Amino acid sequence: MVKLKTILLVEDSPNDVELTLEALDEHGLVNRVITVNDGVEAMDFLLCREKFKTRPQINPAVILLDIKMPRMNGMEVLEAIRNNDKLKTIPVVILTSSREEPDLKKCYELGANAYVVKPVDFQQFIAAVRQVGVFWALINELPPQK
Numbered sequence: 001m002v003k004l005k006t007i008l009l010v011e012d013s014p015n016d017v018e019l020t021l022e023a024l025d026e027h028g029l030v031n032r033v034i035t036v037n038d039g040v041e042a043m044d045f046l047l048c049r050e051k052f053k054t055r056p057q058i059n060p061a062v063i064l065l066d067i068k069m070p071r072m073n074g075m076e077v078l079e080a081i082r083n084n085d086k087l088k089t090i091p092v093v094i095l096t097s098s099r100e101e102p103d104l105k106k107c108y109e110l111g112a113n114a115y116v117v118k119p120v121d122f123q124q125f126i127a128a129v130r131q132v133g134v135f136w137a138l139i140n141e142l143p144p145q146k
Contacts, residue, residue, distance in 0.1 A: 005061030007133065009035045010042040010077065011095070012069045016118065020064065020095070023129035031061070031133070039072025043080055046087055059090050064132065067096045067103055075106055082111040093132055 007024070011017045017035050024033060036042050042065070044050040048057055063081070067074035074094065081087045091113040096103070104115050116132055119125045 005031055006058070007031050007033045008042065008045060008060040008063045009033055010037075010039065010063060010065045010069070010074065011035065012037050012066060016066070019122070019125055020129050023126040024133045026126060026130065034060070038069045039074065039077040042077050043072065046081065046090075047084075059087065062091045062093060062132075064093050064095045064129075067094060067098055067107070075103075075110060078107065078110045078112060095129070095132070 009017065009020055011020065021033060034045060036045055045052045045055070048055055065074045065077060074096070078092055081090060081092060092111070093114045093116060094107045094112050095116050095118060097118045099117055107115050114132070116128055119128055
C-alpha cells in the first residue's frame with residue numbers, strides 16, 4: 001500500500017484556502033493537506049516546533065506557498081527553507097496573486113520550483129491547483145530523507 005504524501009499549504013486567506021482544498025478534492029487527491037496561516041507557522045511545522053513538535057519528522061511532498069502574508073512572508077520562508085539542509089530539497093510552489101515581475105524573479109532566485117499566479121476565474125483556479133497538486137503530490141519523486 002502506497003503511503004500518500006502530505007501537502008503543506010501556507011496561505012493567510014481563508015477563501016483561498018477553501019478554494020485550494022476544494023480544487024484538490026475535486027480531482028480526488030486524498031493526500032493529507034496541512035494548512036498554516038503564515039510563514040512563522042510554516043517554519044514551526046517544518047522544524048517540528050511549537051504546536052507541531054510531536055508531529056512525525058517527515059517532510060511534505062510539496063509546499064504551496066503564498067508570498068504576501070503577515071509575520072513572515074513567503075519569500076522569507078522560501079529563503080529559510082533553501083538555507084536549511086533538512087528542508088532544502090522540498091519542492092516549493094509559489095501560489096500567489098502577484099503578477100509582479102520582481103516577485104517572480106526573486107522567488108526563482110531564492111529557489112522556487114514553480115511560480116503559479118492564482119487565476120481570478122474560479123474554474124481556472126480549480127484547474128491550476130489540480131494540476132499543481134497532481135504533479136507535485138503524486139507524480140514527482142522526492143530524494144530520500146536522511
